[in-house]
Amino acid sequence: MRIEQDLKLGFKDVLFRPKRSTLKSRSQVELKRSFIFKNSQVKWEGVPVIAANMDSVGTFEMAKVLSQHQVLTAIHKHYTVDEWKSFIKSYPETLNNVLVSTGTSESDFVKTQQIMSLSEKLQFICIDIANGYSEHLVEFVSKMRETFPNKAIIAGNVVTGDMVEELILAGADIVKVGIGPGSVCTTRVKTGVGYPQLSAIIECADAAHGLGGSIIGDGGCSCAGDVSKAFGGGADFVMLGGMLAGHTESGGEIIFQNDKKFMQFYGMSSQSAMDKHAGGVANYRASEGKTVLLPYRGPVENTIQDILGGVRSTCTYVGAARLKELTKRTTFIRVQEQENNVYGKEI
Numbered sequence: 176m177r178i179e180q181d182l183k184l185g186f187k188d189v190l191f192r193p194k195r196s197t198l199k200s201r202s203q204v205e206l207k208r209s210f211i212f213k214n215s216q217v218k219w220e221g222v223p224v225i226a227a228n229m230d231s232v233g234t235f236e237m238a239k240v241l242s243q244h245q246v247l248t249a250i251h252k253h254y255t256v257d258e259w260k261s262f263i264k265s266y267p268e269t270l271n272n273v274l275v276s277t278g279t280s281e282s283d284f285v286k287t288q289q290i291m292s293l294s295e296k297l298q299f300i301c302i303d304i305a306n307g308y309s310e311h312l313v314e315f316v317s318k319m320r321e322t323f324p325n326k327a328i329i330a331g332n333v334v335t336g337d338m339v340e341e342l343i344l345a346g347a348d349i350v351k352v353g354i355g356p357g358s359v360c361t362t363r364v365k366t367g368v369g370y371p372q373l374s375a376i377i378e379c380a381d382a383a384h385g386l387g388g389s390i391i392g393d394g395g396c397s398c399a400g401d402v403s404k405a406f407g408g409g410a411d412f413v414m415l416g417g418m419l420a421g422h423t424e425s426g427g428e429i430i431f432q433n434d435k436k437f438m439q440f441y442g443m444s445s446q447s448a449m450d451k452h453a454g455g456v457a458n459y460r461a462s463e464g465k466t467v468l469l470p471y472r473g474p475v476e477n478t479i480q481d482i483l484g485g486v487r488s489t490c491t492y493v494g495a496a497r498l499k500e501l502t503k504r505t506t507f508i509r510v511q512e513q514e515n516n517v518y519g520k521e522i
Contacts, residue, residue: 183370183371183374183375184371184373184374184507184509185356185371185372185373185374185395186372186373186395186396186397186400186401186404186405187513188371188373188509188510189373189404189507189508189509189510190507190508190510190513191403191404191407191489191492191493191505191506191507191508192493192506192507192508193492193493194492194493194494194504194506195494196491196492196493196494197494198490198491198494198496200491201484201487201488201490201491202487203491203496204486204487204490204491204495204496204497204498205496205497205498206222206483206486206487206498207220207221207222207245207498208220208221208222208223208411208497208498208499210223210389210411212327212348212349212389213343213348213386213387213388213389214320214328214343214346214347214348215323215324215325215326215327215328215348216325217298217299217325217326217327217348219271219298219327220245221245221246221247221271221272222244222245222246222483222498223247223411223412223413223498224246224247224402224412224413224414224415224479224482224483225246225247225248225249225274225391225412225413225414225415226238226241226246226247226248226249226414226415226419227249227393227414227415227416227419228249228250228251228252228274228276228301228303229251229416229420229441230251230253230426230427231420231425231426231427231438231439231440231441232251232415232416232419232420232425232426232440233248233249233250233251233276234248234250234251234424234425234426235250235254235258235262235266236423236424236425236426237419237422237424237425237426237475238250238262238266238269238272238273239266239269239424240424240474240475240476240479241272241475241479242268242269242271242272242273244479244483245272246272246479246483247272247273247274247299247412248272248273248274249273249274249276249301249303249414250273250274250275250276251276252276252277252278252283252303256286256289256290256293259290259293260293263293263294263297267294267296270294270296270297270298271296271298273297273299274299274300274301274329275287275290275291275297275299275300275301276301276303277300277301277302277303278302278303278304279302279304279311279312279315284315284318284319284322287300287319288322291323291326297326298326298327299326299327299329300319300323300326300327300328300329301329301351302315302316302319302328302329302330302331302347303329303330303331303332303351304331304332305332305354305362306332306354307330307331307332307333307338307342307350307351308333308338312330312342313341313342313345314345316328316330316342316345316346316347317345317346319346320345320346320347321346327348327349328346328347328348328349329347329348329349329350329351329391330342330345330347330349330350330351331350331351331352331353331391331393332351332352332353332354332393333350333351333352333354333379334352334353334354334369334370334375334379335370335375335378335379336378336379336381336382337382338350339352339379339382339383339388339390340382340383340385340386343383343386343387343388344386347388348388348389349388349389349390349391349411349412350379350383350388350389350390350391351390351391351393351414352372352375352376352379352390352391352392352393352410353372353375353392353393353394353395353414354368354369354370354375355368355369355370355394356369356371356372356394356395357393357394357395357416357417358394358397358416358417358467359416359417359440359441359465359466359467360394361465372392372394372395372405373395373404373405373408373507375392376390376392376405376408376409376410377408377409380408380409380410380411380502381409383411384409389411389412390409390410390411390412391410391411391412391413391414392405392406392408392410392412392413392414393414394414394416396413396415396418397417397418398418398485399481399482399484399485399486399489400485400489402415402418402482402485402486403485403486403489403490403501404507406486406498406501406502407489407501407502407505407507408502408505408507409502415482417440417469418478418482419475419478419479420438420440420469421437421438421440421469421470421471421472422438422472422473422474422475422478423473423474423475424474424475425438425440425475427439427440429471430468432468435470436470436471437468437469437470437471438468438469438471438472439466439467439468439469440466440467440468440469441465441466441467486498489501490504493505493506
């Protein structure tokens with residue numbers, strides 16, 4: 176046993192230090208980025224924000240709206256192949272901006288092959304398990320790379336540079352970073368395992384970029400400023416769950432309580448998710464997610480505009496004309512407070 180004494184930071188621990196800027200308006204900021212991914216050589220251009228592959232966020236309906244902003248959606252893995260067929264036939268223009276999610280079982284592998292065979296336009300495969308430190312994941316990434324040499328492969332979740340490097344060398348183009356920071360994740364409480372998200376992004380980005388790979392900062396964002404901090408820390412992409420939940424496009428039924436509208440939102444390792452998809456929590460494990468009711472927020476259009484507008488504003492404060500430049504313009508300052516909450520929440 177040993178203890179690392181270096182301080183690790185989350186989004187709440189820092190603010191951007193503003194710098195002189197020649198930008199006159201937020202409208203001058205370019206949020207689109209262009210990538211050529213290391214192992215697949217897939218080319219992609221768009222806004223590198225991703226709706227999380229949770230079944231109360233990463234829906235086909237969400238993809239229809241977000242693709243209009245050139246934002247990505249990681250489609251959750253519980254849609255059937257027939258449902259994918261129908262979506263691909265009806266909305267072919269969205270396919271450049273969707274990720275096909277999968278687990279690591281043999282049945283997941285077969286299903287992914289079936290889905291990817293439906294259209295050449297599908298470019299991204301997201302291999303997603305809670306514990307990315309499993310050797311099984313490394314072997315599965317290698318198997319996927321061999322099967323799909325020309326598709327962009329995403330793998331995770333991890334929080335340290337050594338595992339980022341191993342996954343990229345095994346064939347991943349992009350590594351998903353984050354253990355425990357999500358708003359409906361209880362992994363840190365149930366297991367005592369985790370890593371403050373900003374430090375995880377900074378360290379994992381350094382490891383990935385050294386090998387020509389990319390990372391996704393997955394989880395921990397509660398406002399547009401946190402999205403900017405993730406990009407400032409070196410994340411190539413930022414994945415959002417709770418910030419995009421509770422909308423018309425998020426999936427799930429609207430629940431009425433005291434004449435107010437709510438939508439259910441839950442972690443994918445929660446009791447709710449396992450009851451729905453796995454027949455309950457297996458007797459060898461514990462639920463590692465919670466279920467909450469979010470106030471119904473209407474269409475996601477206004478929310479995504481607000482998030483992207485916030486990131487543009489960050490760029491103007493530090494003089495970054497393009498999102499790609501943000502991390503080069505970033506100086507974080509340590510703080511003990513983020514905002515003045517004397518009046519509580521906005522009405």
